[in-house]
Amino acid sequence: MSGEGADEGEDAAATLRAARAKLDDARAAVADHGEERLRTVREAHREATGLLDRYEGRATGTGDFAAFVEFQEAFVQLTEGLDDDLPARSAFEAANDLLDQRRLGEDDFERARAELAPAAELAGLLEAREEARADFEAARRDARRRLRDLGERIDSLERLRRLGEADLDAPVERLRDPVEEYNDAVRGAWAEFRREASAREVFSVVEASRAYPLAALPETPPDLRSYVMEAxxxxxxxxxxxEYADYSNSKLSHYVEDPAALRTRVGTHRTYLERLDADPLTVSWPPPDAESLRYRASELVSVVARFAPESVVAAARRLRDLPGRIDYDRLRESALARDELDERERERLEQGAVEEELTAAREERDRIEAALAETETDG
Structure with a gap:
């Protein structure tokens, strides 16, 4: 794993632990004062600052005397209604004492807000705890996402290392030749069948292939299938x-009873008809693992037998039986290695860089898993 990846993994674990420590501290700060008491402080502070904001313009200087009296009475009532042992009650008392004057100026309102700062700080402990919880949850999500990415990286490196151990000089032609022989044969057989058979016969094979998911041809559009099967x-x-679909209606009328229907059905689905080839019936190179090949080739035999000569069906059977006749897994690994390993990857394997990256990736994974386990409870 590159240095950048290692830093990212370390950051994920460190960030998660730091976020959990921050959350624990925030919870402890709330617990020290009592959550309900802090909620009371927060509501009282909101009410006090609300009074200051509402009356500042009317209760200052020689303004509205009624508003001035109303404001002072409301602030006194708020302060006296607080429990004596409420945290930061002294802040409300200080603000109330400051506002107990015959005339108030704008600077008095500002000083009152300053006197309420301890209450604002205590009320902020609740918000700080919620922010810490959100940060912690985000850190856990980031750590899990990093862990998933890291798992994919480890799988990729392990596969790369495995391919690097493959015998590049193995006789992969024993595997490639049967695959190419079958692919060439089935392409030729399908091309001839598509060219010579009626569209109705072709669609019948397509429909039958749908019973074999590993060898299914693309499903025919319903309206096209209905037309071909009935017209x-x-x-x-x-x-x-x-070819008919390119004819004019007058010319086409010499060949079919309903030119418009043909042009509509066939013309609309020209792309489907042109792309209906043998690719879904071929086997990839390098081929799939032995079990997958056995299952797929068995289904290919059933589908190919519906349109191809026996020689092509026999080629499909040989593919089905191939894993039991040769050292399939070893040759497949060699084929994969030849196909996938470029020069740079081979150099990295030879120089031990892949092994180093794999070790680093596993260590990152362990660190993140440990951090997740440590912070799992009561998140």
């Missing part, structure tokens, strides 16, 4: 139908 034009081949 006389369905007895023509797919290339002929595509």
């Amino acid at each position: 006389p034009a369905g007895e023509e081949s797919i290339p002929t139908l595509l």
Whole structure:
């Protein structure tokens, strides 16, 4: 793993632990004063600052005397209604004493707000705890996301290391030749079938293939299938139908009973018809693992037998039986290595860089998992 990745992993664990410590401190600060008492302080502070904001313009100088009296009475009532042992009660008393004058100026309101600062600080402990909880939850999400990314990275490096251990001189042609033989044969057989058979016959094979998920051809659009299966034009081949779709209605009327229907159904689905090839019936190179090949080739045999000559079906059977006739896993690993390892990756393997990155990645994973475990309870 690169240095950047290591720093990211370390940061994820360190950030999570720091976020948990911050949350614990914030919770402890609230517990020291009592949550309900702090909520009372917060409500009282909001009420006090609300009074200051509402009356500042009317109760200062020689303004509205009634408002002045109303303001002072409201502030006194607020202060006297607080419990004697309420945290920061002295701040409200100090502000109330400051406001107990025959005339108030704007600077008096500012000083009153300053006197209430201890109450604001205590009320802020509740918000600080919520912010700390949000930061902690975000840090846990980041750590889990990093852990997932790291797991994918480890899998990739382990696979790269495994490919690096493959025998690049192994006789992979024993694997490649049967695959290429089958692929060439099935492409040729399908091309001939598509060219010579009626569209109706082709669609019947397509429909039958849907029962074999590992060898299924693309599903035919319903309206196109209905037309081909029911209209006389369905007895023509797919290339002929595509050719017809390019004809004018007057010319097409010499070949089909309903030119508009053909042009609508076939023309609309030209892309589907043109792309209906043998690719879904071929086997990739390098091929899949042995079990996957057995299952898929078994289904290919069933589908290919519906349109191809016996020689092609036999080629599909040989693929199905291939894992039992050769050292399949070893040759497949060699084929994968040849196909996937570029020069740079081979150099990294030879120089031990991949092993170093894998070790670093696993260490990062362990650090993050430990940090997640440590911060799991009561999050």
